[in-house]
Amino acid sequence: MTHQSENNKKLKDFFGKEYQSLKVFVNSRIKATASRDAEDIIQDVALKLFAGADRYSPINNVAGFVYNSIKNKIIDVMRSKKYNYSYENNAEIKLQELAEMVYDTAENPYSEEMNYVLKKAIINLKPEYRDIIIAIDFEGYSYKEISLETGIPKGTLMSRRHRAIGILYKKLETKNIN
Secondary structure, three states, X not given: XXXXXXXXXXXXXXXXXXXXXXXXXXXXXXXXXXXXXXXXXXXHHHHHHHHOHHHOOOOOOHHHHHHHHHXXXXXXXXXXXXXXXXXXXXXXXXXXXXXXXXXXXXXXXXXXXXXXXXXXXXXXXXXXXXXXXXXXXXXXXXHHHHHHHHOOOHHHHHHHHHHHHHHHHHHHHHHOOO
């Protein structure tokens, strides 16, 4: 058996048996957002490992080889998109801007209670609505960037954000916070 077919077989068996464990490992290292997803990272690593299997000498410790590759990919992702992960410093400003947009005015001062209710409402949105709000309003992505990365049409993304803002407006309106 050649190194390539032997390595491919070992990798295929490992990914088949350990895929869920790999997801848990990646999720323990990062928090998924619109720009970071455990499955995306695993798929990228798997693609590169399978594509380069013929260049490697026989892989004896497949688990160590794969986990090190995933760890390195996580580091690369964290470094390449570092500006997206420091949004916590600007979160209050972005939250204020979102609140102004939902209330359609910039003249009202917003209470701490309203900020808390808005944060809670964002967290409780459906994942596809929460992700688009976070990606557009907090991380600064454009619809085009998200569409290219996810394959979801821009119109769908815009509709999701519009619906999410409507839901947030209704939740804030029912709380009647000024």
